[in-house]
Amino acid sequence: xxxxxxxxxxxxxxxxxxxxxxxxxxxxxxxxxxxxxxxxxxxxxxxxxxxxxxxxxxxxxxxxxxxxxxxxxxxxxxxxxxxxxxxxxxxxxxxxxxxxxxxxxxxxxxxxxxxxxxxxxxxxxxxxxxxxxxxxxxxxxxxxxxxxxxxxxxxxxxxxxxxxxxxxxxxxxxxxxxxxxxxxxxxxxxxxxxxxxxxxxxxxxxxxxxxxxxxxxxxxxxxxxxxxxxxxxxxxxxxxxxxxxxxxxxxxxxxxxxxxxxxxxxxxxxxxxxxxxxxxx
DNA sequence: GAGAGTGTTGTAAC
DNA sequence: GGTTACAACACTCT
Numbered sequence: 001x002x003x004x005x006x007x008x009x010x011x012x013x014x015x016x017x018x019x020x021x022x023x024x025x026x027x028x029x030x031x032x033x034x035x036x037x038x039x040x041x042x043x044x045x046x047x048x049x050x051x052x053x054x055x056x057x058x059x060x061x062x063x064x065x066x067x068x069x070x071x072x073x074x075x076x077x078x079x080x081x082x083x084x085x086x087x088x089x090x091x092x093x094x095x096x097x098x099x100x101x102x103x104x105x106x107x108x109x110x111x112x113x114x115x116x117x118x119x120x121x122x123x124x125x126x127x128x129x130x131x132x133x134x135x136x137x138x139x140x141x142x143x144x145x146x147x148x149x150x151x152x153x154x155x156x157x158x159x160x161x162x163x164x165x166x167x168x169x170x171x172x173x174x175x176x177x178x179x180x181x182x183x184x185x186x187x188x189x190x191x192x193x194x195x196x197x198x199x200x201x202x203x204x205x206x207x208x209x210x211x212x213x214x215x216x217x218x219x220x221x222x223x224x225x226x227x228x229x230x231x232x233x234x235x236x237x238x239x240x241x242x243x244x245x246x247x248x249x250x251x252x253x254x255x256x257x258x259x260x261x262x263x264x265x266x267x268x269x270x271x272x273x274x275x276x277x278x279x280x281x
Numbered sequence: 282g283a284g285a286g287t288g289t290t291g292t293a294a295c
Numbered sequence: 296g297g298t299t300a301c302a303a304c305a306c307t308c309t
Contacts (some may be wrong), residue, residue, distance in 0.1 A: 003288060032303095054289080071289050073305085102305090121304045123289065164298065173290080181288055229288070249288090270300075272286075 002070050004054055004145070004178035004218060006226025006240055010076055011051045017078045018046050018058075021109040033104035033119060036128030040064060041107070053141050053177035063131040068117065073102075074124035080113035141177045145218050150176065152204075152211040159199040159207060166202060167195035168269045170214065179214060182227055185274050186247040187213040192258060194280045195273050220245065248274040 022045045026038035044060040051057065056076070058066040068076065077084055079098060098116045099106055105117040105126050117126055129137055142158075143150045158175050159166075167188060170179050179187075188195050191213040193206055202210070221227060226240030229250060247257050251274060252265040261278035 006288085069289085071303095072287070073289095119304095120306065121287090123303060162297070168298090171289095183288095227288075269298095271288095 002054060002074070003180040003182055003221065003227060005183075005221030005224075005242065006228075007051055007054045007056060007070065008146075008222050009226045009240065011049050011056055014049045014056070014076065014078065017080075018109070018113075018115065019048055021046055021111060021113065023107055024110040025108040027106040027108075028104070029099065029106065030104040030122060032122055033117065033124065034126050038105075038128075040128050041066060052138050053144055053173065054180075055137070065129045065131065065134055066126060067129055067137060068126050069124050070119070071121070071123035071125075073120040075116070075118040077116045077118065078113060079116065080111075141173055142175050143177065145176050145178045145214050146222075152208045155207050155211050156204055159202060162199040164199055165195060165268055166193060166197045166199045166210070167273060169199040170210070171271075176214075178218070181271055181273075182229075182242075182246065182249045183214065183217050183221060185249045186217045189248045189256065189258065189275060189280060190217060192279050192281065195268055195275050217247075248276065250274065 022043065023041045026041050028034040028038050040062070041060070041064075044062050044064070046058050047061055048059045049056065050059065054069060056068040056070075058068070060066065068074070070076070077098065098114075098118075100118060102118045102120045103116050104119050104122065107115040107117075109115070117124075143154070155176070159169060162169050167184050169175055170187070171181065171184050185195070187210060191206070191210040193202070193210055221240075221242045224240060224242040224245065227242035227246065228240040229243050248263045251263045253262050255261070256263055256276035256279060259276065259279040261276050263274050263276055266273050266275070
């Protein structure tokens with residue numbers, strides 16, 4: 001999946017769903033999906049769940065951490081007596097019996113509830129990281145777009161040295177963490193900036209406008225529980241609703257929310273990119 | 282059936 | 296160091 005708002009949504013649900021539970025058994029169904037020792041998790045209690053960029057961090061009472069990256073198609077689904085809590089990519093798995101053919105790791109808790117890690121394309125991972133090396137995992141990440149300490153002046157500084165298209169610059173985790181394709185496109189539309197513009201061609205007031213727009217669309221995404229595009233179906237109401245209010249992403253030919261001109265699709269840096277030729281300059 | 286496309290990101294090459 | 300192309304994988308869509 002996922003973009004930051006959907007990861008944030010999952011973390012919030014997991015915080016109430018798994019904190020305090022003791023891990024009884026870990027089954028790795030696909031070796032590539034799990035790094036480290038699954039046995040190190042058994043008998044450990046989850047103290048809290050946090051997020052950094054798009055990485056989910058389970059804090060354990062052993063001072064180890066379980067990190068999860070869902071990449072393109074990962075899902076975390078918690079199943080207990082009262083139903084399911086989770087979310088992820090629209091693979092259809094969500095309504096199937098679990099484990100499914102895409103289930104890669106299964107965590108069983110001592111109260112009988114189960115956390116499934118599904119990942120169709122096997123790009124995502126789970127890994128056990130000792131507290132002493134945790135900082136290394138986040139070493140190359142710029143501050144999150146949701147970080148209150150992040151300021152427009154940071155953008156102005158890092159954009160000044162880059163000639164890459166502005167869309168690629170804001171999707172670069174060394175510039176700012178947590179901005180993916182959907183929200184990059186929508187923020188550029190809201191800020192009325194052409195995604196092709198070299199990052200170092202933006203005037204300071206444009207950078208400020210883009211900064212505010214990114215904050216706005218990410219916040220909207222979180223408020224609406226993330227974006228679930230295409231065929232995502234959920235049993236428990238966790239399905240994101242951002243797709244209903246998205247501005248340009250996958251809205252080729254439909255009217256631009258700023259000026260009503262048709263949204264066009266181009267390819268930029270190998271990624272599908274949606275924008276308005278009329279008002280994004 | 283072939284080929285392109287998919288919300289991510291690490292790596293290698295220039 | 297910045298930029299670009301591509302690979303990892305398994306689908307769905309045209």
